[in-house]
Amino acid sequence: MAKQKQTKSKSSGDTLRYAGYPRAIAYVNSDGKKRYKELPWGFAVYDTGEREGKYKVKSKVDGKTYEGQYAACHRLRRGSKESTTIWIREHELQDNRCLEIVFVDIGQGDGCFISTPEGKSIVIDAGEEDNMCHYLNWRFGTSKKTKFEAAIISHPDSDHYKGFEALFARPNFYFETVYTNGLMEYADPKKPLGPEKSHKLPDGKKGKLCAGLVTSYDELKTFLADKKNWTTKSGRGKQFASMLNEAFLGNKEIRRWGEDKPEQIPGTGKETMGDYKMLSVDDEYLPGYGPKKPVSMQILGPVTDVVDGRRMLRWLESNISKTKNGHSVVLKLVYGDVSIMLGGDLNIPAEHLLLSHHTGMESPPKPEDKEEFLAAARKVFAVDVAKSCHHGSSDFTPWFLQALNPTATVVSSGDAESFSHPRSDTLGAIGRYSRAEGDARPLIFSTELARSAENSIAKPWELKASLMDKFNAVSERADSREELMSGIKDALKEADIERSVAVFGAITLVTDGDKVVIYQKYEKKSSSGEHDIYCLTRGGDGTGPLEYQPRET
Incomplete structure (x- = not known):
């Protein structure tokens, strides 16, 4: 048989398109005999417009028969078009871009990347090491200028923010706005979260409030300018404030292989971030993502107490860790008819505070109020997919899980075995309180369990x-x-470090606002493909809630 003609396209004729639902198969030639790669839903390719060969196949997804030609395409990788020509069946390509959320395997901690249908990029937490940086290098390249709409640091715990050090230092990365929960680490050991204020809380009890929140760019500038705020007597700066200071100044680094230390590039300001802002329930929605936007992001936490016109956060159980974790930024993302909960490290007192604030009822509820309480809570918190708070820790209340009532949950956990995350009782509770009617099954994903021990680099x-x-x-x-x-x-x-982090262990969610696909890389290629793909579709007559029904894809 004559060898199929391979044609390189001209950039001017390329059209950016995407792999169709739930996946597309790329072939080496236009005869469709030898597979090249499996491309999950939403994977970006350049369609050259060239067509060759013919096919007629019956889909395993909808049972319909499709026929057409093979489209000559090039994959989009590291921010550029690959030179290799691949061939994809025409009906397996789509024009519309989906919403994509990648829960990166960043080890112990949290980190996810969001790509919106409009092409905006957002990073929510970045773990403790530089795995998120490796992932973004792999996705966008190490030299191409890349603008992120937002960096959202849910709270100042190192396993959520420290990974931003590498991102902020990248010469080619720029963040339009850095968002936090307002809490700052202060140098005073007696007041580690800054000035405090005693205040009578809504429940009538006397409480202690964090009064030194940094809420705006100007306040951050003032806070950093007075180094006594965040620098100890020995001259050592607090880690979180030091990182923000480097970003504020715009300092960058160039790392070269074989050199012990990176080359420091002093900034003049604005090279790394354009703005800084605290997020809380008072803002209602993330700027640019209001209720009338195609993608909305409602801010459900932290809950503030406003005293003398200033926002403050209450101490939780007089414990610094509980307070920092519990006041994490919590976002409810909605795209079309699909809802996703993204939170930080909530704990029992924080969850009760959120439930009480948003329902207007006591949490936990009195026995006679349980049904009313749960109905009110689900109006606010119920989602299709939830990111498990605090890495699958057992520090949760069943009331919050019942309020979420998701059909799928993603747990971001790492290799710090002393924590033993995710906890067995937590996984059991997630399954118990997840949504699954009839033969439908609830889903639980874990970045740690998704990692291929043979192919990936855990650390x-x-x-x-x-x-x-x-x-x-x-x-x-x-x-x-x-x-x-x-x-x-x-x-x-x-080793290929960046590819390892990007490919193995990451859990990716893709949605068009109606259907949802969640996938992860198989440890070894199977007869069904390279990815373990789960499809969430509408139950009943196609208008019901999202659910997972096992089926061949």
Whole structure:
């Protein structure tokens, strides 16, 4: 048989299109015989407009028969078009861009990336190490200028914010606005969350409030300018404030292989972030994502107490960890008829505070008020998909899980075994309180369990340290620059860190506002494909709530 003609397209003729629901198959040639890659729903490709070959197939998804030609395409990777031509059946391509949420395997902590149908990019938390940076490098490339609409730091715990250090230092990354819950780490050990104020709370009890919240760009500028706020007597800056200071100044770094330290590039301001803002229930919605927008993001937490015209956050159980975690930024994202809950590290007192605030009722409720309470709570908190708060910790109230009532839950957990996240009782409770009617099944995903032990790098930062040791050894014995570079390249062959983090362990949600696909990479390629794909569709006559029914895809 004659070899199929392979044609390179001209950029001017390319059209950006996307893999159709629930996946598209890319072939090596236009005869459709040899698979190249499986492309999950929403995967971006450039359609050259060239067509070859013919096909007639019966879909396993809807049972319909489709016929047409193969479209010559190029995958979009690292922010650029790949040169390799792939062939995709015409009916497996779509023009409309979906909403995509990637729960990145960032180890112990949280981190997710959102790509909106309008092409906006948002990062919510970034873990403790640089896995999120590796993922975004893999997705956008290391040199292309990339603008993110927002960096949302749910709360100042290092396993949620420290990964932003690497992102803020990237010369090619820029964030229009950095959002936080307003809490700042202060240098005073007696007042680690800043000035305090005693106040009578709505329930009549006397409470202690965090009065030193940093709510705006100007307030951040004032806070950072007075280094006594965040620098200890030994001259060491508090980690969270130090990171924000570097971002505020616009300082950047260039990292070169084989060099122990990155090259520092002093900023002049505005190189990293354009604005800073505190988020709370008082704002109602994330700026630009109001209730009338195609994608809305309602702010359900933290709940503030306004005293003398200033927002304050109450101390929870007089515990700094409970207070920082419990006042996490909580977002309810809605696109079309699909709803998703994205929260930080909520805990029992925080969940009761949220439930009480949004229902106007006591939480936990009195026995005679249970049904009314749960109905009111679900009007606000019920979603189709939820990101499990606090990595699957057992510090939760069943009332909050019942209010969420999701059909799918994603748990972001890592390798810090002392926490044993996700907890067995938490997984059991999630399953118990999830939505599943008839033969439908609730779904629970875990970034840690999704990771392929054989193919991925669980702790890339440790591998980087090992590689650096090898680089140093190579540099000591190399007699020329050529020998040095050759040795470095040999060491790098041991791992593809960015691809490992990006591909293995990540859990991706894609939706068009009606259907939902959640997928993760198989540990090994199976006969059914390269990805474990779960489809959430409407129950009943197609107008009911989203549910998962096992089916072949």
